[in-house]
Amino acid sequence: xxxxxxxxxxxxxxxxxxxxxxxxxxxxxxxxxIAERVGYPxxxxxxxxxxxxxxAGGIKLASSKAEVQTHATNILGMDIKGHVxxxxxxxxxxxxxxxxxxxxxxxxxxxxxxxxxxxQGGVEIEDVAAKDPTAIVKLHINPIIGINVATAKKAxxxxxxxxxxxxxxxxxxxxLYDCFTQxxxxxxxxxxxxxxxxxxxHALDAKVSLxxxxxxxxxxWQEYRxxxxxxxxxxxxxxxxxxxxxxxxxxxxxxxxxxxxxSTLDVVSQAGGSAANFLDIGGGANAELMTAALEVIxxxxxxxxxxxxxxxxxxxxxxxxxxxxxxxxxxELRAPIVIRLDGTNxxxxxxxxxxxGIPASKLVSKPTMLEAARAxxxxxxxxxx
Amino acid sequence: MAIFVNEHxxxxxxxxxxxxxxxxxxxxxxxxxxxxxxxxPGKGGQDVEGIPVFDSVAAAVKATGADASFVxxxxxxxxxxxxxxxxxxxxxxxxxxxxxxxxxxxxxxATLKRDFPNTRLLGPNCPxxxxxxxxxxxxxxxxxAQAPIPGxxxxxxxxxxxxxTYQALFELKQQGIGVTTCVGIGGDPVPGTSFVDCLxxxxxxxxxxxxxxxxxxxxxxxxxxxxFIKAHVTKPMSAYIAGVTAPAGKKMGHxxxxxxxxxxxxxxxxxxxxxxxxxxxxxxxxxxQLMAQIIASLS
Numbered sequence: 134x135x136x137x138x139x140x141x142x143x144x145x146x147x148x149x150x151x152x153x154x155x156x157x158x159x160x161x162x163x164x165x166x167i168a169e170r171v172g173y174p175x176x177x178x179x180x181x182x183x184x185x186x187x188x189a190g191g192i193k194l195a196s197s198k199a200e201v202q203t204h205a206t207n208i209l210g211m212d213i214k215g216h217v218x219x220x221x222x223x224x225x226x227x228x229x230x231x232x233x234x235x236x237x238x239x240x241x242x243x244x245x246x247x248x249x250x251x252x253q254g255g256v257e258i259e260d261v262a263a264k265d266p267t268a269i270v271k272l273h274i275n276p277i278i279g280i281n282v283a284t285a286k287k288a289x290x291x292x293x294x295x296x297x298x299x300x301x302x303x304x305x306x307x308x309l310y311d312c313f314t315q316x317x318x319x320x321x322x323x324x325x326x327x328x329x330x331x332x333x334x335h336a337l338d339a340k341v342s343l344x345x346x347x348x349x350x351x352x353x354w355q356e357y358r359x360x361x362x363x364x365x366x367x368x369x370x371x372x373x374x375x376x377x378x379x380x381x382x383x384x385x386x387x388x389x390x391x392x393x394x395x396s397t398l399d400v401v402s403q404a405g406g407s408a409a410n411f412l413d414i415g416g417g418a419n420a421e422l423m424t425a426a427l428e429v430i431x432x433x434x435x436x437x438x439x440x441x442x443x444x445x446x447x448x449x450x451x452x453x454x455x456x457x458x459x460x461x462x463x464x465e466l467r468a469p470i471v472i473r474l475d476g477t478n479x480x481x482x483x484x485x486x487x488x489x490g491i492p493a494s495k496l497v498s499k500p501t502m503l504e505a506a507r508a509x510x511x512x513x514x515x516x517x518x
Numbered sequence: 519m520a521i522f523v524n525e526h527x528x529x530x531x532x533x534x535x536x537x538x539x540x541x542x543x544x545x546x547x548x549x550x551x552x553x554x555x556x557x558x559p560g561k562g563g564q565d566v567e568g569i570p571v572f573d574s575v576a577a578a579v580k581a582t583g584a585d586a587s588f589v590x591x592x593x594x595x596x597x598x599x600x601x602x603x604x605x606x607x608x609x610x611x612x613x614x615x616x617x618x619x620x621x622x623x624x625x626x627x628a629t630l631k632r633d634f635p636n637t638r639l640l641g642p643n644c645p646x647x648x649x650x651x652x653x654x655x656x657x658x659x660x661x662x663a664q665a666p667i668p669g670x671x672x673x674x675x676x677x678x679x680x681x682x683t684y685q686a687l688f689e690l691k692q693q694g695i696g697v698t699t700c701v702g703i704g705g706d707p708v709p710g711t712s713f714v715d716c717l718x719x720x721x722x723x724x725x726x727x728x729x730x731x732x733x734x735x736x737x738x739x740x741x742x743x744x745x746f747i748k749a750h751v752t753k754p755m756s757a758y759i760a761g762v763t764a765p766a767g768k769k770m771g772h773x774x775x776x777x778x779x780x781x782x783x784x785x786x787x788x789x790x791x792x793x794x795x796x797x798x799x800x801x802x803x804x805x806x807q808l809m810a811q812i813i814a815s816l817s
Contacts, residue, residue, distance in 0.1 A: 239620055241707050241737040241774070244627050259779065276624040277632065317621055346773060347619035349594060376771050391705060391771025392679020392734055395760040399784075400801050402763040411764075413771045446659040446684040447545075476688055477659055502803060 134343045137180045139222040140357055141339030148312035150305055150323075151335045155224025164205035165198055167223040173197060174226040177204045181216040182362060184257075189213045194226060216362070227337060232325035233294055234258055234269075235306060236340075237313040246274040246313070248306065250292040254325035268293075280310045301334030302326065317347035366410065366433050373425040375412060382407025383513040385430035385439040385468065387423075389414055389448060397442045400502055406510030409436045419452065420459035427464045434467075438512035441472040442502060450474050450482030458489045461496070469512055470496045473505035520649035520666075520699040521674065521719035521726075522610055522638065523586060527653045530555040530584040530608075532575065532591055532599045534566050538614070539590035542657050543569070546588070549660035551653050554582035575606040588646070588655045589613040596642055597622045604634040612655045613641035613710070620773065623708035630710070639710025643773070645680040645702035648687075656702065662688045666696035666725060671816045673809060674720035675700040676713055677732035678739070678772070679760060682802050686730055689806035695813050698726045705734065705772025713743035721751050727816055728754045730809050731791075732802070735761030736775040736782040744790035754812045755796040758805035759784045 136144060139157040146152055154171045157180065158164035168175045179191030186192050191213050193204035201223070211218045232255035240247035251269045253261050261268050270292040274280050285303035294302050305326065313321040322340040329335060348354055363371065370377030376391065380398075384406050388394035394413040401408050410433065414422050430439055443453050453474060461470075474482045483498055499505035529546070533539035534556025544567060547553040555570050555578040562573030572578035575587065587603040589596060589611060596615040603611045623642060630637055640647055646656010651665030662684055666672040673695055677683040683702050690697055701716045703709045713731065720726045729751070733740040740759060747755065762784040764770050766777040777783050788798050797812070799805030 239624060239707055241739070242742060244624065244708050246624065275628055276621070277628045314621055317619055319620065344620050344773075346593065346617045347621070350619075378768050378770070380765065388681075390679065390681025391775060392677075392683075392732070392760050393681035393685070395679075395734060395764055395770050395775065396682060396758075396802055398763045399760065403800060408763065411768075411770055444681050444685050444688070446662060446681065447657060476684060477662060502801065 134345050134354070134357060134361065135182050136341040136343065136357055137182060137220070137360065138178065138339055139180055139220065141341035142336070144316060144341050145312060145336055145339050148308050148316065150308045150312065151333070152339065153224040153227055153335070153337065155222055158205065158221050158223055159219065161202055161205040161209065164221055164223050165201050168195065168198065168201045171223070171225045175201060175223050176226050177201060177208060178222045178224070179208045179211060179213060179218040180220040180222055181213050181218055183214045183216050186213060191218065227327060227335065228330050229327045230330045231295070231298065231328040233302065233328070234261070234324045235309060235326050236320065236322035237309055237318070238320050240273065243273055246276055248272040248274055248280065248288060250288050250306070252293045258324065274310070276314070279314070280307060282307055297332060298328045298334055301328070301332070305334055305336070317344045317351060318342060319344050366429060369432055370412070370429045373429060375414065375426060375429060377429060378411040380408050380410050381435070382409045383435055383437040384509050385409045385433060385436040386442070387412050387414060387426045387430065387439065388442040389444065393442060393444055397440060397502070400506040401440065401510060404503070404506040404510040406513055409433050420456040423456040423460040424463050427460050427466065431464055431467055436468050438468050438509045439466065439470045440505060440509040441470055442505065443472070443474050445474070445476030445479055445482070449477050450479035451485055454482035454485035458485065458491070461491060466495070469494060471505050471509040471512065472496065472498050473500070473502050474498065519723050519725040520652055521716070521723050522699065522701065523647055523649050523653040523655060525552070525652040527586050527610070528552050528554045528582060528584045529586045529588055529655055530557055530575065530578045530582065531588045532557045532603065533589065534558060534569060534571060535561050535564070536590065540566055542590060543588065546654050549654040551655060554584050575603045575608065579606045579608065584608065586610040586655060587612070589615060591615060593617040593619070597626045600626055600639060601629060604630055604637040609637060611637065611639045612644070612646050613639065614644060614646055614656055615641070616643045618642045618706065620707045623706060627708050627710060640701065641704045641710060643706040644704030644709070645683055647699065647701050649699045650697050658684065658700070658702070662691060663700060664691040664694070664696050666698050670696055671727040671813050672696040672698045672725055673728050673730055673813065674698050674723065674726040675730045676716040676720070677702050678705050678734050679732055682732050682758070682760060685802050686732060686806060689803065690809065693810045695810060698723060705774050707737070707774045713739050714746045717743060717746055717751055721753060726753065728809060728812050730805065731755060731757040731796070732805070733757065733759045733787055734772065734775050735764050735770065735777050735784050736772070738782065740787035741790045744794040744796070747791070747794040747796060754816070756799060756805050756808035756812060757791050757796045758799045758802050759787045
């Protein structure tokens with residue numbers, strides 16, 4: 134779950150990481166009120182989860198009430214690479230002496246935490262890595278040991294952060310580690326981490342991605358879920374508790390298991406089509422789940438065929454078939470279904486589908502995944518007469 | 519032979535009195551797995567269809583001599599359950615629990631490595647392990663797995679995905695190919711057991727003649743496997759990688775299945791495995807067919 138900058142900064146602040154005084158505004162009036170409160174000059178920043186905000190004109194410095202009014206008016210509602218700006222963050226402008234970079238992630242290969250630190254901040258870290266890999270210090274942290282101030286200070290020195298800033302950087306790194314671990318982040322990144330002319334070190338940006346599996350111990354995350362940028366299909370799927378990701382193609386996909394669902398996307402592509410979505414209905418493909426899944430697929434007007442790909446393990450094919458027949462009674466579908474049913478009791482399942490007397494224009498059964506993919510793609514790609 | 523578990527493995531189920539634990543624990547027993555006990559704090563002395571329940575893993579191990587545990591408890595309780603089993607001397611722990619936070623997984627992994635280096639954890643968020651005809655721990659439907667053919671050429675399977683594992687088992691069974699052991703390592707960011715761990719075991723298992731591997735996008739486990747195969751695996755292999763068409767930045771169901779920063783793509787993984795001499799199927803069926811050809815050529 135990716136946070137907006139303003140949420141990331143508020144999250145940082147909970148763990149004592151210094152950020153600029155500021156607040157989030159949904160309207161021009163709110164933006165002005167915040168600017169009057171924190172004092173000029175301020176920076177008005179578009180809150181979108183996409184890079185290149187500055188270039189798109191989504192970040193502006195304002196020295197007066199009139200300028201805040203102008204910039205907030207322009208930025209609110211602005212479209213940045215398909216993301217409409219609904220909120221701006223207004224914060225006290227900072228004088229910058231130097232810009233650094235700091236991040237914490239999980240290094241899956243090493244099965245340890247990874248601190249990345251560089252004296253070259255304010256630019257994309259990938260660019261720094263490409264130009265001069267030695268400019269980035271990578272430090273593995275054992276999750277049951279953690280990081281202390283001394284280790285953090287050594288990392289800062291290794292990253293060639295000047296001596297005058299090392300204590301401030303080290304203090305922030307220790308707090309960032311608390312935020313990353315206790316705050317259940319997948320990523321906690323500060324870019325830039327700035328040194329002010331006054332000698333203070335301070336997070337000027339915040340990029341935080343949270344581990345959705347930890348939601349059970351973070352009731353405060355509910356507010357972040359409410360602002361997540363989902364399309365209408367994804368929102369409906371979430372209400373129905375389905376693992377759904379919207380895509381741009383014409384073949385609606387329902388599969389049991391994440392691996393099989395991914396694989397279904399692949400075979401549809403190999404057959405010359407494109408998937409409208411990823412949807413994993415998990416193990417228990419009963420009538421309720423199948424109905425919910427078909428409702429979500431049906432909501433997508435791009436869908437021209439529906440590919441149901443089920444492999445019965447513990448889930449029995451006959452039960453899946455009953456679920457589909459029942460779901461088709463409940464939902465009036467916009468597109469025909471192509472089904473591939475295999476595994477435990479698949480023969481019985483296919484017989485149930487046959488006996489249900491569903492016309493071939495609404496449901497076709499194919500014995501293999503590839504044949505089913507081809508049939509679904511043929512239907513989706515057929516020219517309308 | 520089989521790897522990790524066999525007919526002698528004695529299994530306890532942590533969470534035997536809960537819904538998942540009871541359902542799958544009893545299924546595992548019905549398959550022929552030596553399920554000797556269950557653990558639910560506060561319910562010691564009860565039994566679940568004849569399987570004795572204990573208050574702690576230590577008590578269960580003391581009474582039954584169990585050497586493996588099947589952890590089927592909710593995400594909140596799973597880390598403590600795994601560490602309890604390790605502390606009680608259980609050598610092989612299978613955790614099917616889905617939804618364990620990555621920070622907990624990383625801490626559990628590091629704790630096991632430091633304090634219980636001889637304990638192996640499989641999972642979390644995995645379908646489990648089956649040595650067909652001998653032992654089934656987890657949620658795999660035993661009837662779709664073909665037991666090893668005596669005197670024949672048999673296959674070992676290792677997979678990051680549940681349903682695709684079942685499909686692989688099923689397809690090999692259709693072709694009459696036996697399976698020594700099928701290990702589902704799970705799709706989470708910090709799995710206790712990796713591809714490499716399983717490949718090393720299969721390479722050393724005299725009964726396993728060839729290895730089928732199923733990977734997916736995200737992380738670098740397949741690339742690490744490719745390095746290992748190049749250096750250490752002499753047995754023929756086929757593989758399939760799911761997620762060729764997955765868009766970057768979207769988690770595809772599994773917590774670990776995400777292409778980020780151009781890393782962890784299916785193409786990169788396929789290239790690495792191909793360079794290590796692994797035959798790559800464009801879909802799971804093709805990987806199964808490739809394996810059937812490999813077995814035919816060995817026989």
